[in-house]
Amino acid sequence: MSDAIKRIFPLGFPWETEDPFLFCVYHLDHYPKGNEQMEPAVSLEGRNLGNDFTIKDGWRMYHGQTVPGFPYHPHRGFETITIVNKGFCDHSDSLGAAGRFGLGDVQWMTAGRGVQHSEMFPLLNTQADNPLELFQIWLNLPKANKFVDPHFKMLWHEDIPVIKQEEAEIKIIAGNFLNNIAPSPAPNS
Template identity: 30%
Template sequence: MRKIKKIHKAVHAPMGDLVTYRALPTHEVDYIDPFLFLNHHGPQVYKPGNNGLPFGPHPHRGFETLTFILDGDIMHQDTGGGQDVIEAGGVQWMTAGSGLIHAEVSSEKFKKEGGPLEILQLWFNLPAKHKMAKPNYIGLQKTEIPVVSEDNGKVKVNVISGSWGDTKGPVPSLSNIHMASIELLAGGSLSTTIASDRNIFFYVVRGSIKVNGQTADKLNLVEFANDGEELSIEASEDSYILLGHAKPFNEPVVSHGPFVMNTEEEIHEAFRDYQAGKMGVWK
């Protein structure tokens, strides 16, 4: 079994009236190469006539984002041409690559009617060879994500990228990142193997589970060593987790606000290109 190095509690980091917990980075853990950042928004209930999510137009370069919509919705628009509304159970995967401007806000329907909201956004680094890749956006509704049933239906694995057994995820990852969200009913269990040279991303969104003999509750990020291959998970109550894995890039990470590059000069260049309109012009 993989050894657990440490279990980290996400820190409370509200954004105005948006309940937010940040699991990466914190004072305990900077990043788990190539997993850079995770914000967990909600759960909370918005009243009718609300302003919705606050993420208006802003630029990105050098990495990718994966957004999980558990409750509520997100209306996405970007200067690469991506535009849609993804509802509960769906995901959005955006490759910022060479750079774009995008906005992630609530739909007019959600702002008018209100309702429950819970959303998580995970950032993946891109290796130097893909930092300037062409931007791309993929939005998937719940029905477009393949589901693998385990433990007689007590466990459902939503496969997003990479594969789970013979089931391939619909998102082609530039860096062979495997990502899934996993729903477990109380008492449900799951075993899987992940090559020891791959770093694991493991976050408990809801509930409480035991993984490799240790208890991890909601808002816990589990950091693993690279010494074994087996993961054994059992749900103490109904639970929801994010599970990903990838080979580390072992490259310098230099980040400033919305840009993640390999050198300080590349960060300066990103700001110059953004100001020059090279990441598109917001309309």
């Protein structure tokens, strides 16, 4: 078992993967207090608004101009699994779905034949900082499923099995582990 680890990749932005059909990205932003419009309650001067991926003062605006995040953009032919451990994400899409999730919730979105959506990070706390920790995986759909109807499903943190082993907590968001079955991401399930 001494050769079980084949290669170690540095955790960059995004994560390097060997598979071109897999994309992983980890966001950890230490956002400041928000204002009444859910924007940073600090100056945005000196930021490359619309394309701010450089960590400055511990956080990034990404493609957001006022509220951090990713305004409307298209997806097609793959699935995204978004886990928000800290903070919140406001989702809206071309299918008419909209909502806020966070604090351990998981969104499973199948883009299929195409969907436009927005993922914004509202800074709700006006009295203290607004940390955001988000992990996202993009999975390329197999050829037979490329043009399925798009849908998304929320896996609320209260419904996600959590296994505690030694010093680790394992959230089961797909499949099963030690007889604990994840909620299904399939529509209408």
